[in-house]
Amino acid sequence: MKEVLAYPANYWQTMYEIWLFVAVAIYLVVFIPGAYFLIKYRYRKGANEKAQHVHESKALEVLWTIIPTIVVIYLATHSFAFYKVQRTAPESAMEIKVTAFMWGWEFEYPNGKKVYSFFNSVVNPETNAYLSPDKVNDMFKAYIPAGTPVKVLCTSRDVLHSFYVHPAKVMEDCVPGRITHLWFQINQPGDYWTFCREYCGTQHSKMAAVLKVVPKEEFERWMKEGMQTSNESNKQNL
Amino acid sequence: MAAISYRPYFSAGLKEWIFTTDHKKIGILYGVTSLVFFLIAGLSALAIRMELYQPGLQYMGEDAYNQALTVHGVLMQFWWAVAIWSSFGNYLLPLMIGARDVAFPRFNALSYWFFFAASVLALLTLLPGNHIRMMWTGYPPFSLNENAGPVAFYVLIIHLLGASSLAAAINLVVTNLTMRAPGITLKKMNLFLHAFLAMNVIQILGVPALAGAVTMLLMDKYFHTAFFDPTRGGDPLLYQNLFWFYSHPVVYVMILPAFGVISEIIATFSRREIFGRTSMILAIWGIAILGFMVWIHHMFTSGVPDWIRIIFSYTTVLIGVPTGIKIFNWIFTLYKGSIRFTAPMLYILSAIFMFLIGGLTGIPLGLPAFDIAVHDSHFIVAHFHYVLGMALTLAVFGGFHYWYPKYTGRMYSELWAKIALVLIMIGSNLFYFLQFIVGLEGMPRRYADYPPIESWIRLHELQTIGSMILGIGIALAVLNLILSTKFGKKAEDNPWQSPSLEWLVPSPPPPHNFDKIPHMPEDWDPYNYDWLEKHHKKQ
Numbered sequence: 133m134k135e136v137l138a139y140p141a142n143y144w145q146t147m148y149e150i151w152l153f154v155a156v157a158i159y160l161v162v163f164i165p166g167a168y169f170l171i172k173y174r175y176r177k178g179a180n181e182k183a184q185h186v187h188e189s190k191a192l193e194v195l196w197t198i199i200p201t202i203v204v205i206y207l208a209t210h211s212f213a214f215y216k217v218q219r220t221a222p223e224s225a226m227e228i229k230v231t232a233f234m235w236g237w238e239f240e241y242p243n244g245k246k247v248y249s250f251f252n253s254v255v256n257p258e259t260n261a262y263l264s265p266d267k268v269n270d271m272f273k274a275y276i277p278a279g280t281p282v283k284v285l286c287t288s289r290d291v292l293h294s295f296y297v298h299p300a301k302v303m304e305d306c307v308p309g310r311i312t313h314l315w316f317q318i319n320q321p322g323d324y325w326t327f328c329r330e331y332c333g334t335q336h337s338k339m340a341a342v343l344k345v346v347p348k349e350e351f352e353r354w355m356k357e358g359m360q361t362s363n364e365s366n367k368q369n370l
Numbered sequence: 371m372a373a374i375s376y377r378p379y380f381s382a383g384l385k386e387w388i389f390t391t392d393h394k395k396i397g398i399l400y401g402v403t404s405l406v407f408f409l410i411a412g413l414s415a416l417a418i419r420m421e422l423y424q425p426g427l428q429y430m431g432e433d434a435y436n437q438a439l440t441v442h443g444v445l446m447q448f449w450w451a452v453a454i455w456s457s458f459g460n461y462l463l464p465l466m467i468g469a470r471d472v473a474f475p476r477f478n479a480l481s482y483w484f485f486f487a488a489s490v491l492a493l494l495t496l497l498p499g500n501h502i503r504m505m506w507t508g509y510p511p512f513s514l515n516e517n518a519g520p521v522a523f524y525v526l527i528i529h530l531l532g533a534s535s536l537a538a539a540i541n542l543v544v545t546n547l548t549m550r551a552p553g554i555t556l557k558k559m560n561l562f563l564h565a566f567l568a569m570n571v572i573q574i575l576g577v578p579a580l581a582g583a584v585t586m587l588l589m590d591k592y593f594h595t596a597f598f599d600p601t602r603g604g605d606p607l608l609y610q611n612l613f614w615f616y617s618h619p620v621v622y623v624m625i626l627p628a629f630g631v632i633s634e635i636i637a638t639f640s641r642r643e644i645f646g647r648t649s650m651i652l653a654i655w656g657i658a659i660l661g662f663m664v665w666i667h668h669m670f671t672s673g674v675p676d677w678i679r680i681i682f683s684y685t686t687v688l689i690g691v692p693t694g695i696k697i698f699n700w701i702f703t704l705y706k707g708s709i710r711f712t713a714p715m716l717y718i719l720s721a722i723f724m725f726l727i728g729g730l731t732g733i734p735l736g737l738p739a740f741d742i743a744v745h746d747s748h749f750i751v752a753h754f755h756y757v758l759g760m761a762l763t764l765a766v767f768g769g770f771h772y773w774y775p776k777y778t779g780r781m782y783s784e785l786w787a788k789i790a791l792v793l794i795m796i797g798s799n800l801f802y803f804l805q806f807i808v809g810l811e812g813m814p815r816r817y818a819d820y821p822p823i824e825s826w827i828r829l830h831e832l833q834t835i836g837s838m839i840l841g842i843g844i845a846l847a848v849l850n851l852i853l854s855t856k857f858g859k860k861a862e863d864n865p866w867q868s869p870s871l872e873w874l875v876p877s878p879p880p881p882h883n884f885d886k887i888p889h890m891p892e893d894w895d896p897y898n899y900d901w902l903e904k905h906h907k908k909q
Contacts, residue, residue: 330509
């Protein structure tokens, strides 16, 4: 089996392919007879000057009520089965807390480590133009272990935002006063976009953050970095 | 017919236009206002497309972009997609049922002047300092924020439009049910009238929900209540529920009349009755009822419980069934017809084609497993521009051309109407089809700027070129309609040879429509084209 870039994007991909097949089939079922009738029954001088009358056909009408009903109920049921997987994080998932604000993201890891990404951390400060994700300063990147399921608990500090993980093809709104959830797993190391998908004001279109997916060992090392000292200083303060 | 000549109603003076209670003049007032705002909204769309041509901000800042998008959304929805049907309904409904005016003519004038007041307010928001930047949905808590602009304008606009829509809806429903001329039974009524009946019932049931939602928004923002403010115990999702309880059914307020127009034109130019007329009427009401049971699909990623999403995914996809019935019936109306390819026919055939694509791409948006990746992406934007943007606009322009000789007594230029249609179809498909693709690739909606991903840039460039072609096409179609009022050939009273009642009066119709209320005989039917031939031979 070829390696999938990200979960649960594979389910979306399958759903997309099923729908595309059904949609193209229905399109042809409508378009071909439509085009044929338009050509065959066009008005010509001396031929087909008068229409013939066909009021209705019970059989046809029942047919195009029942078959579409079956097709759409099948699609909804298929989606139901997939959606359950897309919404249920595996038991082993690592939990991170994502808090959205105008305009940026806070990522909090299980050991308390936090990463902040702001609307101006993904742009070139001189031109205000978007950088490509690998050019963004590592300081602003949320590190994610490759091949590990991650469950995101999302909320917002001010207005509605939406957390969309580009390679995993999942999103969920971040609602102030509520905690929403989604999960994903990215299998190949690299830099990936996440975007805000709910309109939130001036810098909405720059409210992106970069996920830096790294091998597990590197992630463990990174997560501990900087935490040691702060824990010690906490002890000293106590 | 008595040879009394009337002054053409459109040559009336200013005073007469302002104080008129004639349904035809009010219909024209609605139409002109609607068209002016359609052009403003269209220009703001072109500005948006220019900005998206390349990544980065070249022509306007984020705030200007957000304002342009808000203007585009609000004006296109309320001034074009909803209000243009008030124009058609007012002008044609009394003519089609053999009445001299609507049931409450002064109430009718009031509903236009409410609409006019809302139009003035909408223009005021274009002044610096009054810019609203919260998108047409106006979700709190963002709309409670300073960044959103003066929300009170928006709330008042919605209230004025709501009052106008309610008044118009009640008026047209009463007119339709009580003032039909003898012989026009509910079963024999034009499908256009059935569509307007269902559409107005939706308005009456739905508008109060939106009015309530925006009133709460106003109170939250200015009187410190806490309906939607989570920091004081409110719930922002309450607004979304109330908002979409009206704003989903309103898409059927927009599209059902378009279906009505399509049915009229396709029957006339196939020279035969609508195939499966009973199932067409049942489908209209099926859509109207189901339309109130699907609003959660706008909230599939908003944090509502998963089981609610699943229930609403079933109701949502089921709407595809009555819609499918309508499309199949239209296709089979062509069967054994004698099809004339006039401009209005070509416009509505294009509308059916665009609606088919829009409908098929709407089905996956009802499937949460698919929607989870494309909600609030350009995919959904492309979907509703196929159905509401293009299918609706093409049906409206089909209607403009079809009833043009009735309205003005003149003919439009057939050639220019067809050239405009070709440009519109090339431009819109280049534009919106690529918008599907960039949406599938993840491009979020309402972004003034986007990251320089190679394929996104190319797709956006082509979309902008498409939008310019579309803009030229629309401009040509509108110019043709305007110039033909002066230079068009004189039209006959019934150039399309239709037995539908509006065609049996002179063009343009006299102020009182009918010299005496017509009694329609047993064998008459608005789609019985043979009846007309017999009738004319007798004369």
